[in-house]
Amino acid sequence: MQLLLAEDDAILANGLTAQLNGAGFTVERAPNGPVAEFLLARQNFDIAIIDLGLPMIDGLTVLKTLRATRPDLPVVVLTALDKLDSRVAGLNAGADDYMTKPFDFPELEARLRAVLRRARPGAIHHDVVVQGLHFDRATRRAVIHGEPVELSPREATLLELLLAQSDKVVTKDQIAAAWAGDGGEVGAGNTAEVHIHRLRRKLEGSGLEIRTVRGLGYLLTAEHVHGRPA
Incomplete structure (x- = not known):
């Protein structure tokens, strides 16, 4: 499964990429908002993880732009913004799920697969x-x-x-x-x-x-x- 990881923290992104690879995902990383928008417009991803705190173009804007062109792409927001209004804004912008940092990878993987199951029933093969x-x-x-x-x-x-x-x-x-x-x-x-x-x-x-x-x-x-x- 092709996954976009939009995350500007290089250390976190590198570690998370290794874990996602181990879970069966092929990861493409975007370190900022413009790169995320570029990749989302040109590649056929199965799912995306988007940080709301992306530089240059924030993740909420990336998500809103994405929803205008790919309303069906599963998206999990992964961010340090844990206030209620941030969660509401992310979900209202079109996120399928919302997780805050710090997080445990097994929970993130479980949520990714749950979102994929809802979006594409029968697509997950164990x-x-x-x-x-x-x-x-x-x-x-x-x-x-x-x-x-x-x-x-x-x-x-x-x-x-x-x-x-x-x-x-x-x-x-x-x-x-x-x-x-x-x-x-x-x-x-x-x-x-x-x-x-x-x-x-x-x-x-x-x-x-x-x-x-x-x-x-x-x-x-x-x-x-x-x-x-x-």
Whole structure:
């Protein structure tokens, strides 16, 4: 799903982009109002997250302009403005939902999917089937050739991230952001390596392998006939 993130705080935007990627969204970022309007006018997004405090052109104006041309595009406002009149103004301008900062990523993801369900019933697919692996994103359960695989919460998050970024390198920073988005503490050292090693063993026989791309991160690919995980 294509998502526009209109957010001027670079640190927040970078972290949120990693978490959204892990949740299966492809993110395009707009750091200010004019860029947001430009992208919204030229790309076919499935949903948008808009901060009301955007520079140059504020988010409320961006939202009103958007509603004149794309009344059907789902929009979630994510802003530090938490007063009642700001919430009312955002919803009256056409926002489908309104969240205030600080926030917890699992709640944001849940709200995004709820808005998408209302806008496009039946458009959200929780099941991911790749090779011999069947992963249910709703329950976070994995099955390999009909046999259930026991995953820890971190392993489930890691597998979900790797599947969402299939054939793309997943960095340790993305893994850390995804774990943080689940509300867990992110340890230092070789924590990612330990969970990658465990997940590799659990994926044996699925037809998938996790390769280490040195200096970059990890890559989930179809297993070669005579290949072994790097």
